[in-house]
Amino acid sequence: MYCYKTTRQEHxxxxxxxxxxxxxxxxxxxxxxxxxxxxxxxxxxxxELDSLKKSEIVKVAKHYGIEFQPLMRKDKIKRYxxxxxxxxSILPSAVLETVITEPTDNTSELKRLExxxxxxxxxxxxxxxxxxxxxxxxxxxxxxxxxxxxRREEKATEHEFRLKQLExxxxxxx
Numbered sequence: 079m080y081c082y083k084t085t086r087q088e089h090x091x092x093x094x095x096x097x098x099x100x101x102x103x104x105x106x107x108x109x110x111x112x113x114x115x116x117x118x119x120x121x122x123x124x125x126e127l128d129s130l131k132k133s134e135i136v137k138v139a140k141h142y143g144i145e146f147q148p149l150m151r152k153d154k155i156k157r158y159x160x161x162x163x164x165x166x167s168i169l170p171s172a173v174l175e176t177v178i179t180e181p182t183d184n185t186s187e188l189k190r191l192e193x194x195x196x197x198x199x200x201x202x203x204x205x206x207x208x209x210x211x212x213x214x215x216x217x218x219x220x221x222x223x224x225x226x227x228x229r230r231e232e233k234a235t236e237h238e239f240r241l242k243q244l245e246x247x248x249x250x251x252x
Contacts, residue, residue, distance in 0.1 A: 122163055124173055127156055135159060 118126045118138055130138065132152040139146055139155055144162050146155050163169040 122168055124160070124169070127159060 118130060118134075119141055127135065127138075132155070135152060135155050136146075136148065139159050139162075142159065142162055144158050146158050160169065160173060164171050164174055
């Protein structure tokens with residue numbers, strides 16, 4: 079690394095070094111992915127396909143011209159690749175029998191159950207909130223009733239006091 083007088087220049091040199099290093103890592107990773115795909119294409123096998131990442135399986139599918147939706151799950155794309163390889167007699171048909179045909183529809187069942195549980199939880203939360211609001215309203219109403227009763231009693235007491243004062247005032251006049 080070069081040494082300059084200003085820190086700004088040093089920072090720029092370090093930044094360039096970091097970019098070059100990150101570029102080397104990216105190129106290595108890209109080369110590795112390309113190597114894995116090429117290895118599979120050279121000698122396809124279920125084991126090799128299982129070891130590939132989704133991005134690599136997508137590249138393999140594109141290599142063979144297999145149509146698929148990019149948002150599909152990895153297992154589904156892998157299944158399409160295997161079916162293509164069997165149809166083209168690249169792999170024996172027994173391969174399809176050993177591989178799970180389709181993921182069982184447990185995922186949708188699990189999602190449905192999860193949604194039901196979430197619904198129940200939300201309903202219970204709503205019931206708790208409603209109960210809490212009801213209790214707060216009842217407390218407020220009782221407090222207001224008590225305050226109203228106290229005001230009435232205070233007015234009655236004040237009224238009695240004035241009457242007594244008037245009685246005493248009237249008696250004092252005679």
